[in-house]
Amino acid sequence: MTNELTGKHFITLQDWSNEQIEMLLDVSGDLKRKFAAGEATEYLNNSTIFLIFFEASTRTRNSMEAGITQLGGHAHFLETDTMQISHGETAKDTAVILSRYGHAIACRNCFWDKGQIYLEELAKWAEVPVINMQSDLYHPLQALADLMTIREKFGEPRKINVSVIWAFATTHKKPISVPVSQVLLFPRFGMNVTLAHPDGYPLPTWILEAATKNAATFGGSLKVTSDQDEAYRDADVVIPKNWGSWVTDRSAQVVDERLEANRDWMCTSDRIGMARDKVIYMHALPADRENEVEDAVIDGPHSVVYDEAENRLHTAKAVMALTMRNIHERRRP
Numbered sequence: 001m002t003n004e005l006t007g008k009h010f011i012t013l014q015d016w017s018n019e020q021i022e023m024l025l026d027v028s029g030d031l032k033r034k035f036a037a038g039e040a041t042e043y044l045n046n047s048t049i050f051l052i053f054f055e056a057s058t059r060t061r062n063s064m065e066a067g068i069t070q071l072g073g074h075a076h077f078l079e080t081d082t083m084q085i086s087h088g089e090t091a092k093d094t095a096v097i098l099s100r101y102g103h104a105i106a107c108r109n110c111f112w113d114k115g116q117i118y119l120e121e122l123a124k125w126a127e128v129p130v131i132n133m134q135s136d137l138y139h140p141l142q143a144l145a146d147l148m149t150i151r152e153k154f155g156e157p158r159k160i161n162v163s164v165i166w167a168f169a170t171t172h173k174k175p176i177s178v179p180v181s182q183v184l185l186f187p188r189f190g191m192n193v194t195l196a197h198p199d200g201y202p203l204p205t206w207i208l209e210a211a212t213k214n215a216a217t218f219g220g221s222l223k224v225t226s227d228q229d230e231a232y233r234d235a236d237v238v239i240p241k242n243w244g245s246w247v248t249d250r251s252a253q254v255v256d257e258r259l260e261a262n263r264d265w266m267c268t269s270d271r272i273g274m275a276r277d278k279v280i281y282m283h284a285l286p287a288d289r290e291n292e293v294e295d296a297v298i299d300g301p302h303s304v305v306y307d308e309a310e311n312r313l314h315t316a317k318a319v320m321a322l323t324m325r326n327i328h329e330r331r332r333p
């Protein structure tokens with residue numbers, strides 16, 4: 001598969017035009033149909049992708065590993081504590097060496113103020129595409145799967161109301177990369193986005209400015225509120241999810257007074273009842289059940305979380321299929 005996207009890094013969807021994202025979605029849909037039909041999709045025979053994880057993962061790791069296998073290639077699952085990264089080897093040296101061994105490098109590094117910088121350093125030196133499997137700022141693989149899921153449920157999603165809502169959780173201090181990627185992307189496809197969070201949990205101002213610009217350019221909108229009920233009212237899509245107070249507090253402490261004060265920020269059946277009749281409930285997962293969301297909601301009729309997680313496979317495959325050179329192209333002078 002040769003195309004204009006071959007060799008392009010996938011670090012943030014801000015670097016991808018709407019037309020390029022449409023191409024990703026088209027290929028995702030095609031790969032999904034072929035997977036269901038049992039058709040072979042070996043576009044990347046004998047290709048290798050290196051998956052570098054600084055943090056744990058279920059969906060991202062397994063969608064990338066299963067995805068490259070289904071495309072005819074192979075993944076190396078790499079944890080940094082068994083790499084020389086643990087002894088201080090630089091992103092530059094890691095990127096140059098792995099480029100000589102294979103066809104793409106993917107990395108998850110969510111350390112605040114470090115992850116995105118690390119990804120960009122890999123991309124600067126890599127001779128193969130670098131795929132962001134989540135940084136402190138962006139999670140483009142998740143946002144792409146979310147857009148695919150919304151499209152499947154609503155068709156052309158222009159003018160639907162999508163609410164990205166902070167929620168209480170105690171499991172770990174989560175990155176802001178999922179809500180950041182969603183508020184940047186959805187207004188580009190005409191959606192009216194409401195971002196709701198309590199005091200102390202803002203997204204960076206420059207992100208909100210970029211999202212507002214995206215909305216003005218592409219016909220969507222962005223509203224920010226500290227009233228969660230306002231965000232549920234008349235929503236077509238609700239995405240209640242925890243993120244850490246990184247912008248106002250760089251401490252890695254998970255539970256503190258500020259968090260405890262916001263226990264009420266939970267997606268309940270009553271709040272789902274404020275939304276439109278056919279509202280869908282989305283979550284990138286893992287969910288902190290009975291903190292972020294009631295079981296009755298995540299296991300209920302409005303929930304599409306498993307379809308959303310399934311689409312991680314098809315979108316990951318599209319990103320790899322479109323950006324990676326296959327072994328034969330790589331050998332050309």
Ligand code: CP
Nearest residue numbers: 057058059060284285
């Ligand atoms: N949504 C998501 O990225 O899941 P994992 O952390 O399990 O990869």
